[in-house]
Amino acid sequence: MEVLKTCIRRRNACTEACFWRRRVVQTPSHRKIRTTSARSSVMPAWVIDKYGKNDVLRFTQNMMLPVIHYPNEVIIKVHAASVNPIDVNMRSGYGAAALNMKRDPLHIRIKGEEFPLTLGRDVSGVVMECGLDVKYFKPGDEVWAAVPPWKQGTLSEFVVVSGNEVSHKPKSLTHTQAASLPYVALTAWSAINKVGGLNSKNCTGKRIEIRIMYMTTIMKAWGAHVTAVCSQDAGELVRKLGADDIIDYKSGSVEEQLKSFKPFDFILDNVGGSTETWALNFLKKWSGATYVTLVTPFLLNMDRLGIADGMLQTGVTVGTKALKHFWQGVHYRWAFFMASGPYLDDIAELVDEGKIRPVIERTFPFSEVPEAFLKVERGHARGKTVINVI
Template identity: 60%
Template sequence: MSHLRHFVCSWRLFRHIKVPRVSTAVCCHGSPNSTTKRSMTVMPAWVIDKYGSNDELRFTRNASFPVINYPNEVIVRVHSAGLNPLDVSMRGGYGAASLSIKRDPLNIKQSGSEFPLILGRDASGVIMECGLDVKHFRERDEVWAAIPPWKQGSLAEFVVLSANEVSHKPKSLSHVEAAAVPYVAATAWSALVNTGGLCKDNCANKRILILGGSGGVGTFAIQMLKAWGAHVTVTCSENAELFVRGLGADHMVDYTVGPVEEQLAALEKFDLILDNVGGDMERWALNLLKPWCGAKFVTLVTPFLQNTDRLGIADGMMQNVATVATKALKHLVKGVHYRWGFFVASGPALDEISEMVDAGQIRAVVEDTFSFSQVPQAFEKMEKGHARGKTVVQISKEGDDS
């Protein structure tokens, strides 16, 4: 069954762990500055020492400098970091138990070993150092990346990443603009392409509904789908109509003027629904899909991590499998497909997105920019919700890579 295969593949991706190999990290292609960079032991960063509210955010100049442990890793000097709702959730402990398994698969470290924890899932910056096996990047290459949630984040001067998580930054974007794209782009790409089966060659004239179209994932998905020729309908508030139409949305449904279910039911049925909202919408939204035409409902609002946090890995995974299988079978008999979407870090996907950005098909949507000293204010803004685009923190000035 395809829905179960997708779910199992997503879980295998989550649990796949490499055993670290000690390697001698060198600056890309033998930079004369390599000794100096390797001798650095601390860096400035915003960290949390325990899960909780915004009060737990702490600035330090003594965060541990990232170390290359695998020969395919790179160290990036962060110019700008993008924030996502996930950062607010992780600050409060979301996914803590599950992500600790990913960080420490052999359970060698004690509970709480992830602290001090650096948040931030988007990074745009410059490569400063490479592992021995890195072939496609050089020192001072401008790159962007979406950082997996089990890794230390981008609210720091430096971050270490796998080379296959990194991509060359679009030339047409500044670092501030570029930091607004990777995490939502990778999430939307995974949901629409990997899970939804869409691509530039099969999107023409397809009808797509995006539930929650004015946030980070929604604003990216609108642009990508329109570049591929789809007809895009979104739900949002009336005061966001001009905004989403400016991104290319063909039709807007205002959830503030009446039951959104009734408004959507009056429209022609859809080939795919991307759900960024969750909650009660699942109850009726699948009725909006074309039956027996391969139509899919892909939700990014899943209980995956909540279940494994609450029940433990084994019982949580059993609950996840039972939940997704029950829902998938329930709707399959109606002729539509139910799927869970997951974020997947992918440099190759960002390579394709970079080409679309430089071709003018996708633009970065930055709602607010904060300085490195204003990280708590950036989180406060994120917690208010109803974002139209991304919140970006500028870590260092562009061109300052000494």
């Protein structure tokens, strides 16, 4: 392990020095620009060469440095990343059919050409290079982002992302703290704000049941009455984040405990399973109340049935459920992660105002990525698992 750590430190120094070598070219308008030099330089990264259990994770010092292919892209030197449940699921092959379709919509590549695949969605780091159309960032800017799952991930020294997926890092956070937020915050933001329609102007007095602790503070800041579902040992933390009521899912049936509460205006479900069969009964009927779930069969259907049949089955499922619950007086919605720099701008502002706070359970050095995956895979997290890359 010490040898691996030494190799990582040496490679960090070498690749950064090589990365900054530039050549000047003349455009037709004789405007000087900086581009990457022709290079065959490599960087350290954690990759997989096939889907499977944790032993498929492989450290390499020979992953090619990312290159800007489109004028709206930026290259970020990764200071910190994190491991999310989606990374563990992708390691095992979850969503491969849909993600490969997104990577290769024309089906030009042969099966398996997504490998070696770098996992990791969250990144906090420093801009190293910008495409010609990037106006809002420059080399040296501290930024954060959540990389879409069909792109190469962030468990590497450098990562390339679209400029519209990047935002300036909150000034109040370190890179380690910032890397804990983008993916989960954007997922929750999509569910609450973009799909659920909640914002600072319409939340006052609304009763909300939620299971994502990161959004408790923002819901309270918007004036909502928040009921949080968590385990008893996480209760103190959730109360500090502002929850009004806490339901301990380990002390008995959540359904039975909710019967003593007044109906809700909004429920956000990130558990799925049998929850969906009873949760909507606790919404206010015929008042615009909304149930949003983050647990959908979208990717699973395409893995199981293929792209065409999977999309058809998914459409039938969501349409049927939405119509059924509409006639029962409530709105039923699905929500998904959305990579968005502008949304992260809004979230960064709330972070700097103290309305959203990072919650980190444990950090790992870059040399211990497999251990971080095992920790996330065991579940029952009380916060994020962060990787300090440098």
